Amino acid sequence: MDATDQPAPGWTLDEAEFHASGQHHGETIFTIGNGQQCLRGGFEEGYPGERTAGFAHRLWDAVPVFGEELAALPRWWGVQLWAGEQPIRLDTGRIEDYRRSLDLRTGVLSRSYRWQGPDGAAAELSWQRFIDFSRPQLAVIRLTVRALTPLPLRAWAGLSAAVENSGLVHWAPVGQQVSGNRAELAVRTRTSGITLGCVAELSCRVPSGEVEGVGLEQTGEPTLEYRAELARGEELQLTKYVALVPEFEAEQPLVAARELAAQAVHFGWVGLRSSSDAAWAQVWEACDIEIDGDPEAQLAIRFALFQLNIAVPRFTDRASLGAKTLSGLGYRHHVFWDTEIFMLPVFSFTQPELAANLLRYRWHGLDGARRKAAEAGRRGAQFPWESAATGEEVTPRWIPDPDHPGRQVPVLSGDRELHVTADVGYAAWQYWQVTNDQQFLLDYGAELILDGAQFWASAAVAEPDGHYHLRQVIGPDEYHEVVDDNAFTNQLAAWHLHAAGALAAWLAEHQPQHWARLCAELGLDAAELAHWLEVAAGLYVPFEPESGLIEQFAGYFDLDELPEALLQPNRTVSWQRLLGFEEVQRTRAIKQPDVLMLAHLLPELFTAEQLRANQAFYDLRTDHEYGSSLGPAISSVVAARAGEIELAYVHFLRAARTDLADARGNADDGIHGAAAGGLWQAVVFGFAGFELTADGWRTRPRLPHTWRRLAINLTVRGRRERIEIPRP
Amino acid sequence: MDATDQPAPGWTLDEAEFHASGQHHGETIFTIGNGQQCLRGGFEEGYPGERTAGFAHRLWDAVPVFGEELAALPRWWGVQLWAGEQPIRLDTGRIEDYRRSLDLRTGVLSRSYRWQGPDGAAAELSWQRFIDFSRPQLAVIRLTVRALTPLPLRAWAGLSAAVENSGLVHWAPVGQQVSGNRAELAVRTRTSGITLGCVAELSCRVPSGEVEGVGLEQTGEPTLEYRAELARGEELQLTKYVALVPEFEAEQPLVAARELAAQAVHFGWVGLRSSSDAAWAQVWEACDIEIDGDPEAQLAIRFALFQLNIAVPRFTDRASLGAKTLSGLGYRHHVFWDTEIFMLPVFSFTQPELAANLLRYRWHGLDGARRKAAEAGRRGAQFPWESAATGEEVTPRWIPDPDHPGRQVPVLSGDRELHVTADVGYAAWQYWQVTNDQQFLLDYGAELILDGAQFWASAAVAEPDGHYHLRQVIGPDEYHEVVDDNAFTNQLAAWHLHAAGALAAWLAEHQPQHWARLCAELGLDAAELAHWLEVAAGLYVPFEPESGLIEQFAGYFDLDELPEALLQPNRTVSWQRLLGFEEVQRTRAIKQPDVLMLAHLLPELFTAEQLRANQAFYDLRTDHEYGSSLGPAISSVVAARAGEIELAYVHFLRAARTDLADARGNADDGIHGAAAGGLWQAVVFGFAGFELTADGWRTRPRLPHTWRRLAINLTVRGRRERIEIPRP
The missing domain is CATH 2.70.98.40 (Glycoside hydrolase, family 65, N-terminal domain)
Structure with a gap:
């Protein structure tokens, strides 16, 4: 040894x-x-x-x-x-x-x-x-x-x-x-x-x-x-x-593999270890997080970073990070919004060249996304709910019914879970904000954002009430299928349209030639840009002014309160399984809290008071144990921001134990990549309170009481940062 | 050796x-x-x-x-x-x-x-x-x-x-x-x-x-x-x-297998061969056909009999003969009408105990067939288009689109290819006629026939024109999907209802107690029996009196004549593939000739003149080479009956070469069981002109000119028959 x-x-x-x-x-x-x-x-x-x-x-x-x-x-x-x-x-x-x-x-x-x-x-x-x-x-x-x-x-x-x-x-x-x-x-x-x-x-x-x-x-x-x-x-x-050499990487894969293996013998175990260890050392320097005083949290955050780092495509931009990374068969390695919203930020802030790989994967898939939009009678690019080799939609429309062998049940996500398009736009925008990488923006990012905006503007429908609506969608909370005016979807779409407008203005000012070419290629003109802003302003978001609560979707507040049956201790199945697929839709039980997710991504939409009100309301109605594995880390971020540090820590541990302790009983199928990425966000955006500012960044720490020190390695706008947060 | x-x-x-x-x-x-x-x-x-x-x-x-x-x-x-x-x-x-x-x-x-x-x-x-x-x-x-x-x-x-x-x-x-x-x-x-x-x-x-x-x-x-x-x-x-011992056949399969293998060692190669060869000798005595003067025909008919005999379930009535026997993966071993109409008659006439196994398999599946009928809002038993372990419908509703990877195309056969229910009834009736096996009729056959009749009577719809109709069905000719009043389907349904009526009368007279029990179990009464006959008489069959032609389905005669494109020599793909799935439906091009199939099964519906007219008309419009592999043998039978011996022989050879010469290029997937069974029917019903009569049987030979002698081993009504047909 x-x-x-x-x-x-x-x-x-x-x-x-x-x-x-x-x-x-x-x-x-x-x-x-x-x-x-x-x-x-x-x-x-x-x-x-x-x-x-x-x-x-x-x-x-x-x-x-x-x-x-x-x-x-x-x-x-x-x-x-x-x-x-x-x-x-x-x-x-x-x-x-x-x-x-x-x-x-x-x-x-x-x-x-x-x-x-x-x-x-x-x-x-x-x-x-x-x-x-x-x-x-x-x-x-x-x-x-x-x-x-x-x-x-x-x-x-x-x-x-x-x-x-x-x-x-x-x-x-x-x-x-x-x-x-x-x-x-x-x-x-x-x-x-x-x-x-x-x-x-x-x-x-x-x-x-x-x-x-x-x-x-x-x-x-x-x-x-x-x-x-x-x-x-x-x-x-x-x-x-x-x-192991695939045909993408050598004209004669077997010959190349033979040479590489022969070389390896010459380096030997010690020689190979030395270069491999050195490469690992660089990664850890870029992204390590130290937590003193809480060995479980320390190991969990490093484990999460390890799992993301071994699975993120380092050597190609023709692949992305699947929902279950490269560690199992879960979700057939397909790429969901989990990547852009939960995992990709880790890389935007620590190894931006890898975040760029992931975004370019989406850019290579634009043809498929455009075809998907066109087939649905929309413009622009609609990213697939599930993406694999090419960026074509691979969500099945029918799957075998697990409860009735030989029968099939429809799957609606591919047609209705629209928000993924805004999620890709959000990740591209965030990457730009974090890195200032203008070349990437010009070559890839702008198209991802503008083409998605075209989609939203063509998908939202103006109705006699003077609002724009997105009806019959599925939001992140998949316990409720086919809802109208999902707040998360509509707000993200509105954000996306605003961001695209701002990007257009920036391009027109700073890169007029490039902007002109993009306008020609994407068929953009001033009327369309104006329409974007009109749609963005008009998208309906159900809101209760007196309580400050955003309604998860139109009609959510009319649903039944959680039935007693859900509150049994020591259950081992989800609320959906307990109540049944149809019945759960009639209740306020949610798989993951859409509105809190929104508060995480677009904090500027919430006053401090509204944040607290929504956090208190939705946290209680979320199936944290067996709902979505994407939920707990984000619930932690929002609880921390709302000042509920102990609750935030409970949610943090839930995310930390998803795979390490197999808390949900399904780690067999592979690592929950979004929980791993979310865990990093819970530390950085939640407990450290990290925020980008116009000229840099700041933190608003709110550490769990056992944590004696938190140190975070990041790269912001090209500069390596080591953020040390001692216990105050 | x-x-x-x-x-x-x-x-x-x-x-x-x-x-x-x-x-x-x-x-x-x-x-x-x-x-x-x-x-x-x-x-x-x-x-x-x-x-x-x-x-x-x-x-x-x-x-x-x-x-x-x-x-x-x-x-x-x-x-x-x-x-x-x-x-x-x-x-x-x-x-x-x-x-x-x-x-x-x-x-x-x-x-x-x-x-x-x-x-x-x-x-x-x-x-x-x-x-x-x-x-x-x-x-x-x-x-x-x-x-x-x-x-x-x-x-x-x-x-x-x-x-x-x-x-x-x-x-x-x-x-x-x-x-x-x-x-x-x-x-x-x-x-x-x-x-x-x-x-x-x-x-x-x-x-x-x-x-x-x-x-x-x-x-x-x-x-x-x-x-x-x-x-x-x-x-x-x-x-x-x-x-190899499955759990159905021993409480401890591995122990049983161990004993059997040890026993086998004691018998040794020679001992095992001797009993196996003796069992084979009995089979050949029951079913061999000798053809002098045509070595290809001789080998082909024995090969067909061999393939059917090795695959037919000999030791269980919980299985049937799949469309591709047990010789490959084609059609996933599912059971179609191929069994009852093409293969089962071989056994009814040569080894009736095996035909009984096959029919009892359908009887065991009656629950599934009743469920299928009930789910479609009909009464009685609707047999599945594709059947596997239990008799539940296993036709997929969607399959991957071979031309567009990742997309799915609907499959309609399971819902619309109704005739299989009459085909099962026909086989049960034929078995009874050939064997006089009354015990089987009482225990199994009557239910198969009566329950199917209930289905037909509830599926046919009375319309203002005074007729009953079966609309939006698929007949044996699958080039035309979703047609009205398919002649084959309607005539078989009418035959089925008549046969059920005749069976009811026979049971009421000869087995009154059994009949009373069946009426109670199946919910039959005089009114329903009367309704059967009304539907049978009223089912609409499009017919052109001046030409004597039955129209394959309502509107078939209005379709375009065969396009030139179809008549190219040396093609290697079907007419459907040449023209495309949609386009072929607009023409008279057919995959297998429904009306001639009808003439084969129900010859009494056709005068000699009508038979000749329909044979001449439909034979020309059939894709004999790459349409259905079920077609050629039946085309041979009908051509022989119409006096077209040379054409009958051409069709016979086509069937004979399906697997032996891989004439259709798809023998890789397994033996075409229906072509094998059809080949036997072409010899027996076509060239030998074999017919059952009220008190026995007769032949009306019309041998191909090279055949010097034809000898057929059969068992009719319990009696072993050896039919020798010398060249006249």
């Missing part, structure tokens, strides 16, 4: 016992990666029922009903072991001194245990793996086996195309070879036809020297077999260097 | 060359089976891109969009071979003297070739396999390797759960073991939760004696490894006895 591998307090996710019942949760939270590819934390040697899987950006393939999903990577991490004919796994012998730990500083996952088989053979196993943070296509695994009894050891290490995404097989092997200590495999996705070259270089040592591998070719599974008769106390060390 | 293994003329399907481009066609036509399970004709040692797969009745599991499909069986047939590190397969060396042949008498598939590897090692391989026709759960494979050079041979033989249905994985391994020469695997379908026990007993011999296997357990793949150093001229013989 290197000196840097000593567990560091506040930096290590640790597990001292393995329980099969929690294996999928463990797989999720011990995910490692490098912004190109990730690998869930399952075991090299396998385990019954495991869902160990790796994912890399852009390897989309077709899936029935759900359009597209990332094809789980060929099994590159596998190392099968036998003592004689007895497989060595956690379920095949007596296990002692099990430990798994993830070093968040370096992304190195370590695991060790002592195994004793049914026939008495025993060994100590120690595994380490990392995905190189400085070389997108490279990963390394190292195994040390120490014989505690004489041990006839057999190890198989290679590559396998026999993987699946919840039962669906995406890869077809198209070539393979084993030679020397190298296994090679070329695979192609079955529908999208994307080729991936995979090469593993193996190195196996025992005290007497190198062990030579014997080739074991099965179709789609080039494998090397290593055999050694270890005497008691002897060690075998097996190192596996794996290069 | 046994004496019986000598190829017999007219009984052997032979292949003297292997072309990778045709491997899936070969897999389909070399399918073997025993009425419980089938195995496609792919190779034990594997081949790149293969779609070798086995299927057994009742192992349904959920599939997205399409409801249910049979889970492809765990890979029980695999035997991997290496010469040193070099895999031995058809693609890994120089191949000479390749031959594959299927003995239709016994269902034994044999294959042999000489292999020379890149390093010079060479061997002769000879494979044989059969699925025991006398033991539903048993199959045997035997391999002989003769070394032509010194040969370090390694063989892996075992079981593997790593199989898929076009990319979908259905099985989860739930237990496995390797001990001695036995590999055991228990698997469970992931959604439906059906357990299957699989056991393989291996026996490996070389000149010096038995070779002992070494266990190689990978998860889901219990395997035995055999190694032998063969000297030049030495032989290794490996025999694999495999038992």
Whole structure:
């Protein structure tokens, strides 16, 4: 173990016992990666029922009903072991001194245990793996086996195309070879036809020297077999260097992978670690947050940053961050508003070049968004509710009814959850405000904002009451489907139209040539700009002046108050599940608080008093436990702003425990990316009270009472900032 | 090779060359089976891109969009071979003297070739396999390797759960073991939760004696490894006895499989062959057809009978014959009207106990059919257009648009292709007429017929014109979707109502108590029976008295005549594909000739003159090449009846070549069961002119001019008949 591998307090996710019942949760939270590819934390040697899987950006393939999903990577991490004919796994012998730990500083996952088989053979196993943070296509695994009894050891290490995404097989092997200590495999996705070259270089040592591998070719599974008769106390060390190169990144992916793997052998474990660790150090310098006095919060914020940093596309702007990152199959890796509103701000403020990648992904999808708007009879760009390879809408219109096998239920989000278009505009605008990156604005950002404004102006309908309306929409609170004048949607749309107007004015003044070209390309003229402002001013937002309450949507206040049935303690399902899909719509029960979300994004719309009134009203009516996982962090921000620090901390912990403690029972499917991004926002915008100002930034700290010190690393308008907030 | 293994003329399907481009066609036509399970004709040692797969009745599991499909069986047939590190397969060396042949008498598939590897090692391989026709759960494979050079041979033989249905994985391994020469695997379908026990007993011999296997357990793949150093001229013989027992057939499937496999070892290859061959001999005695003078026709009719006999459920009445039998993934093994109208008659006339199985499958599905009728606001039983495990409708309502990935197109057949309900009634009635099986009629058949009649009487709508109508239906000709008064549908419905009326009268007279119970159970009374006859008489069938032509549906004669574009020679796609889905509906181009189908099923509706007129008119307008594969055989029957023997023979050959010559280019997906059944009908009802009469049967032969003799084995009203038709 290197000196840097000593567990560091506040930096290590640790597990001292393995329980099969929690294996999928463990797989999720011990995910490692490098912004190109990730690998869930399952075991090299396998385990019954495991869902160990790796994912890399852009390897989309077709899936029935759900359009597209990332094809789980060929099994590159596998190392099968036998003592004689007895497989060595956690379920095949007596296990002692099990430990798994993830070093968040370096992304190195370590695991060790002592195994004793049914026939008495025993060994100590120690595994380490990392995905190189400085070389997108490279990963390394190292195994040390120490014989505690004489041990006839057999190890198989290679590559396998026999993987699946919840039962669906995406890869077809198209070539393979084993030679020397190298296994090679070329695979192609079955529908999208994307080729991936995979090469593993193996190195196996025992005290007497190198062990030579014997080739074991099965179709789609080039494998090397290593055999050694270890005497008691002897060690075998097996190192596996794996290069995965997709066709986007090399003309000859398999040749490129071969070269990269050969190179890796020359650098060796220590050499590769040194550059990877250095790359990690830079990331942490850009984004680390220190919280003194609250070890749980400290670990949780670093874990959230770690998970976002390993999944955010670092090497391409043709991919984005899916709702469940790259850590599982949840939501089929599709991109929702979660990205722009919850996760992207983390990068706008810490590693803006990555935020720019994410926004350019949307820009590349403008064609699809324009087509979606046109098909709905609207102008401009309507971003898809779910986006995958190309930016076309991939929300299914019908899905199997979970309660009635063989039947289908309609899904309305793709047609009705309009706000995502304003969310993309908001993120582009925020990026501009945070970074002052004018080149990005000219090349990409302006189009995202202006084209979305065209959509809103054509979607809102003028009615005889003198207002503009958006009817039959779905807001962030998905317990209420198909509502009129959703406050969040209408206010964001109005904001978007105002912002687009302001941007137009700025461009006309500062970049007149560019503005003229944009006007020509997008078909903009003065009349349309005037219309934007008219729509923005006219969009109806239901509001109760006496109480200061914004009504979540027209008619929300007429609904029944929460039924008693909802208030049962220790429930394990959502209010929607408790009441039923139809019944919950007749109540004020909400999945996530739209109006508080609005207060978070557009605080200027609320006086301090209104903020408190809305916070008090809506917080009580929100299903914080089993509603949306997007909710708690934002509830924390708003509660902190409203001065409810203890409540804010409760919400903060809820977000912090979403994945680490599997608080909602569904972490198996992957990391809740929005909860991770939200957690950062709860610290920065909530407890630190960070705000951008015209000429810089300021904080209005309101720390939880256990926090002795908070330090935040940010980059604002090109300048690295380290914000230190001591306990007052 | 046994004496019986000598190829017999007219009984052997032979292949003297292997072309990778045709491997899936070969897999389909070399399918073997025993009425419980089938195995496609792919190779034990594997081949790149293969779609070798086995299927057994009742192992349904959920599939997205399409409801249910049979889970492809765990890979029980695999035997991997290496010469040193070099895999031995058809693609890994120089191949000479390749031959594959299927003995239709016994269902034994044999294959042999000489292999020379890149390093010079060479061997002769000879494979044989059969699925025991006398033991539903048993199959045997035997391999002989003769070394032509010194040969370090390694063989892996075992079981593997790593199989898929076009990319979908259905099985989860739930237990496995390797001990001695036995590999055991228990698997469970992931959604439906059906357990299957699989056991393989291996026996490996070389000149010096038995070779002992070494266990190689990978998860889901219990395997035995055999190694032998063969000297030049030495032989290794490996025999694999495999038992597959589903949970329906044993309380402890794995234990039962273990016992069966152990038993099989004791019987040995020769013992098992002897009982299996004897069972086959009985089948051929019941159904063989001899055609002298036309070897192609002779082989084709036996091939058709073979394929139907291996796939028809012999051991259960909880399954039926899917449109593509058990030989591939086409139509997801769903059951359509193909079964009752095209395939089931073969069994009613040759092995009526199997026809009864098929009809009882529909009877078990009556609950689903009644629910379907009720959901459409109708009475009685509406059989599903596509049926799978339970008889519930499994036709999808939406499927992915093949031309626009990511979009969906509606499928209307499930709601509109009504005629299947009359088709089931027709088959039940025909079975009764052929067999005189009154017990079946009382226990099952009457309900099938009466319940369907209730459906028709409630589905037909009286209109002011004084007629009853069935509007917006789809007839057998699916080029025209959503038509009014489809002649086939209306006439079959009228026939069904008349038949039900006649059945009611017969029951009232001969089985008054049973009739009283049925009336009570189905809610029948005199008024309803009277209504049936009124609807039957009133159903509108468009007809042109001067020409004698029945109009396929109201308005068909107003459509455009066939466009020139359709008449291009050497096309490879259907008229629908050529013209487009919408455009083809505006023409008289038809996929299969509804009116001629009607003439086939209800010949009494047509005078000889009308038959000739309709045959001449509709035959010309049918897409015989790439329309429905159901069409040609029936076109042959009707042409023969109309005296057009040469045309009848052309259509006969088209049906005969559907799978054997892959005439439509889609035999990869499995045997066209309806074409196979239709071929039998073309010989029996067409060329032999066989008809049931009140007191027996008669023939009106009209043989193709090359046929010197036709002999048909049948069973009519319990009596075995051998009909000899010499050339006059």
